[in-house]
Amino acid sequence: MKYYQIDIETSETGIEAAVGKLLSIGIEDTEVSDPRDIQEIMDKKESYEWDYIDGEVTERMKETPRVTVYTEDPSQAREIRTAIGELAAEAAEGMFGPGADLGSLEVTVTEQDDSLWKDRWKEYFHPFRVSERIVIRPTWEPLPAELADAEAVIEIDPGMAFGTGTHETTAMCIQMLEEYVKPGMRVLDAGCGSGILSIAAAKLGAAEVLGVDIDETAVEVAKANLVQNGVDSTAGAAYGDVTEGVDFTADLVVANLMAELICMITPDIPAHLAPGGVFITSGILTEKKEMVVKQLRDAGFAVDRICDKEEWCCIAARLPEKDGAR
Template identity: 45%
Template sequence: MKWTELCIHTTNEAIEPISNIFHEAGASGVVIEDQSELDVQREDTYGEIYELDPNDYPDEGVLLKAYLPVNSFLGETVAEIKQAINNLLLYDIDLGRNSITLSEVNEEDWATAWKKYYKPVKISERITITPTWEDYQRVSSDELIIELDPGMAFGTGTHPTTVLSIQALEQYVKSNDTILDVGCGSGVLSIASALLGAQEIFAYDLDEVAVKSAKLNAKVNKVEKKIHVKQNNLLNNVTTKADVIVANILAEIILRFEKDAFSCLKSGGIFITSGIIQAKKDQVKSGLINAGFEILEINQMEDWISIIARRP
């Protein structure tokens, strides 16, 4: 399928009203390329900030892009968009250059364009995540490299909740440990556990696509013999006794199986939870304590919380 990229060079003031016009015209999403993003300073603890390319941004102002399917109504749709944008002048909204360009985009190109933003990222002291298509060379002898080809479904493994989980695994996983990965997604936490020395990992997810993705990524990283991936609802009917359980899922889901996690852990076992928003921190903490856990650590990255607990 072919798409038309409609791009307007405008101002920050006009972003919201023009985005609304794009959405009303049938665009499923809007891309904002703001030159001021180049000057934003962000915290960079482990080198996870990807350097932006100035060539992708305008010299001044903002580029707003919308994608419209190429069909017999395209000409009318574009004309209506132009008119609606010009009407914003009646409300004293500064449109800046207000120049519009059209270009054709193949769906195949669009589906893979995101790859240029996915680069190797060092997310902890020892672990670096890199896409399978990058030729990444190990920086130090003890560096552990995870290769991922996430597609569009499970992300790149560099979200703050994943980073918090891997940093905790790096701290608590010991040689010959048994790990349970609940809601495994791409399998990145299971792979990290295997590389850190765990003997056996049981990875569970309710989503069939996640199960296939985790199995594939385990093979790519040559740890498939250590990782057993299975479609399962949380820890239902799981009787394995683990040294560490890790769950990077929503707070509401964590509170559905905290008692099962307690039962599945050996004495002194560690429960690593992530995916918790700030507003849910106390709720999850209370739930873990009521289930019998001791709280060891509460860590935060951006707006996300990780709670590490231990079965006495």
């Protein structure tokens, strides 16, 4: 589908005037890029628990304020040019006060064609071996001969929920699951996202797997992926929070989240584990490893194994045989 992206360069004080002018010609749907919004968040960063910030976000702080309109109608582009030209004339006449700076009010129209890029991301996602026994492949690409010896294949496409196996944290979780999952186990996947860890557990021999997430979209994506991989009779996905309202006792709990979230849910994990049960967790920056280890020990776990990859780590911890839920 072809469409037009219309960018209006303005200033911090000109954003409101530009949006108002567009409203006057019946255009209500606009996108405003204002570096002040990002700066405001950055100024309050101590109030947030972030593990990282995308470099693209900080680069946007250097940009000129901009108002953008997307349309399929080329005549609307001409109409916007005319309206913004009128706005520039009004500013020059002092209608916005002496010395009011509305920016350049330069209008740039770019013709876009989403057919050129909507499938381009597929060029970067191919079958790969994520662990000794498991290979991951996208649904649109056949398994190459060099990966045909895999014991299990997970079919998953990038989509609306986290987890395709390419990120270090997901890969380490799968590798840990391969080591700890035994046939007949019950597994709880806390914050299941795409359901990839639930699928891995089921394919590794778990008898019953439950994935829970507080994102309803993720739950629906996970359900579809369980069906796609033929494990929906063994594994299920449901809306839920392990800190309340989830009635499931497992032999193993896996959670690929963030360090702060892991610390928050860790005191509740023993209630979901059988005696001697294992808690595998990742999404932890190495600099926050000790914080998580302390929380695990405070909750009664003994750290069994820690593995590191790049700046991330994955931890496997175990409850004593005589403690935990029954």
